[in-house]
Amino acid sequence: MFDWREWLHRLNYQPLLYFDHNATTPVAPAVRAAMAEALAGCYGNASSLHTLGRTSRGLVETARRQVAEGLHCPPERVFFTSGGTEGNNTVIKGVFAARGGGHLVTTQIEHESVLGACHQVEAMGGRVTFLPAHPDGRVRAADVRAALRPDTILVSVMHANNETGAIQPIGEIAAVTRAAGVPLHTDAVQSYGKIATDVDALGVEFLTLTAHKINGPKGAGALYWRGTTPFQPLIFGGDQERKQRAGTEGVHQLVGLGAAARLAAGRRESEFRRLAGLRRTLVTGIRRLHPDAVINEAEPGHQLPGTVNVSFPGKSGLRLLAGLDCHEIGVSIGSACTADRIEPSHVLLGMGIPEERALSTIRLSLGSTNNRLSVRFFLWALERVLRTDPPGFAYLDPHHLTAEVIRSPATFLVDLRFPHERLLAPSIPGARLWSPFGFERHIPEIPRDKRVILMCATGVLSTGSGYRLASSGHGDVRVVFGGYSAWRGLNPGLVERLAAEDAAGGRRPQE
DSSP, X not given: OOOHXXXXXXXXXOOOEEOBTTTXXXXXHHHHHHHHHHHHHOOSOTTOOSHHHHHHHHHHHHHHHHXXXXXXXXXXXXXXXXXXXXXXXXXXXXXXXXXXXXXXXXXXXXXHHXXXXXXXXXXXXXXXXXEOOOTTSOOOHHHHHHHOOTTEEEEEOOSBOTTTOBBOOHHHHHHHHHHHTOOEEEEOTTTBTTBOOOHHHHTOSEEEEESTTTTOOTTOXXXXXXXSSOOOOSOOSSOHHHHTSOSOOXXXXXXXXXXXXXXXXXXHXXXXXXXXXXXXXXXXXXXXXXXXXXXXXXOTTSBOTTEEEEEOTTSOHHHHHHHHHHTTEEOBOSOEEOSSSEEOOHHHHHTTOOHHHHTTEEEEEOOTTOOHHHHHHHHHHHHHHHHOOOTTEEEEOGGGOOHHHHHOTTEEEEEOOOHHHHHHSOOOTTOEEOOGGGGGXXXXXXXXXXXXXXXXXXXXXXXXXXXXXXXXXXXXXXXXXXXXXXXXXXXXXXXHHHHHHHHHHTOXXXX
């Protein structure tokens, strides 16, 4: 049977397929056009009283109304921010500061901006309870009720999870917090524009959102505040946003946010149905290719339509990401490299998923760039990646990158860190200093009779480069696990000793 996907592959046609819309989204053409018009003709300061200033102010207020329509709230309850991270920090640290201390309740599956703000509250003397999620990725209102204390000043629970797509029971949680007289904040960065976000139906005091998850620009977001719970502003120095957020408004950014909000509202229901259909096709195909695959999801009706979080037992999520990237397909993993190991997703661990399974997980998030054809091509590429994991690729324990290995004539060492990273920490003498984004053009220079050792800052970027190199036929490719930071921490002083030896011998790193 004729296989058009194999035919395209043999022609070296590699469509760039984006399955990472929960990370960010491309700016929609209509949004770009609105922003360009604002940039071209509305350069006045929105706080100025002259005509140009009033014109800019009109655009800002139009954007405010457009965002408010998606929340079903009065426009004056919407305050602009630079995005979700600022909004979350404003609420959590602002309420804590206004109350002069107290206890907060949140969950273990929140976005890092919420967790980071809560850890900052702890550093300032506050107390925080981090609730685990259930295996379906959802928190229960009863768990929130049990965590409340007399000194609880805020509960923060996200509306929809960025890794699993599980929708939290915010309305039920709001009933609990309202009865206790505790304000509720929800991070709606992943839900706004995708599902209903009526603030009265949700019952929240605060809600945060951002533009770049709904085909708008990065650097623009909004905070909904019901107005009954005081908070201390995060940024001082001006009267903008009714003295709640100082700083001259980026008019074109806010125009982009408003245009994206209007676009999302107009197509929300049809896009929900379209993405839900693509998700069903994707999940069915994955289970056919890998029957042991586990979809980490909530029950129907409690799941974002475009998010597929899937574990492949016995596989490495990082290697799957690298293999798919070789086919120009962008997915993500929730894991992160730390000093000497890859940390599994805190979200999956917070759901009680074992570490080994969490490390075998990738996330696919569908959006405006995806269609039935892209899903079919993804499944074709996934089959190849699952079947043809290159045998010449492996990780190297940072303990084993010794001076003897580095000096060996059988070693070809490549430093794939960025220039600014090399300024902060010196390169290993004798290493090739290449950019991870220009690695492919150097592949012909790499000898096939040597062990190639690749090292980036954390081990993530070099994994993709190593996978590509091994896939091109190199039979002995090693990636330093945890990257330079792990190796340097386990081998203190070795770089300096090797550098001193090289200086004495007149050797220098190779560009």
